[in-house]
Amino acid sequence: MKSFFEQQTYEELRARLQQIESSAQPEWGKMNAAQMFQHCQYPIQTALGKDKFNMKPNWIVKLLFKKMMYSEKPFKRNAPTPKVFQATDNYDFSSEKEKLDQWMQELWYDRDNEDRRPHPVFGHFTKDQWGTLQWKHLDHHFRQFGV
Structure with missing residues (x-):
């Protein structure tokens, strides 16, 4: 499975980000492109330990999410988004778009960090798990906008 921490994958993601135009309409979901960019910053901030969210672990969500994360299948369209991660403004x-690109660059420069704090909901991730999560999430939303 791809990982944000692989150079080719990282470069592909950044190139796909640049292809999204302000006129882009989502193929599914309710967010416009600017809201999607805002939303996509949250998991990266979490990986960097710079999030400001107060979420509690939920064993049901953890079980379902980890199953989705390890699957080769892309995330499902219109999957519910936790309220704290919704970008509706x-x-x-x-x-x-620029902020998302900057957060992506910061995570790339921090890619060798093996000592990340546990995810606030899902617990400990390995470096590979963090990389897969970031790739799957960005890929999901970039596909949402046709790139």
Whole structure:
């Protein structure tokens, strides 16, 4: 399975991000592109230990999520998003796109970090698990906008 921490995959993700135009319409879901950019920053901030979310572990979510994460299948369309990760405000497209790119770069530069804090909901991840999670999430939302 691909990983955000593989150079070719990282470069592909950044190139796909740049292909998303302000006029892009989602193929599914309710978010516009700027909201999607904002939403995609959250898991990266979590991986970097810079999130500001107060979430409690949930064993049912953990069990279901880990099964999805290890599956070769992409995340399902229209899967529910936890309220804390929903981006529903009006955001500036260019600003949020640039912020997402910057967060992606920061995580790439931190890719060899083997001492990440546990995920606030799902617990301990290995470096490979963090890389897979980031790739699957970004891939899911970039496909949502046709790239």
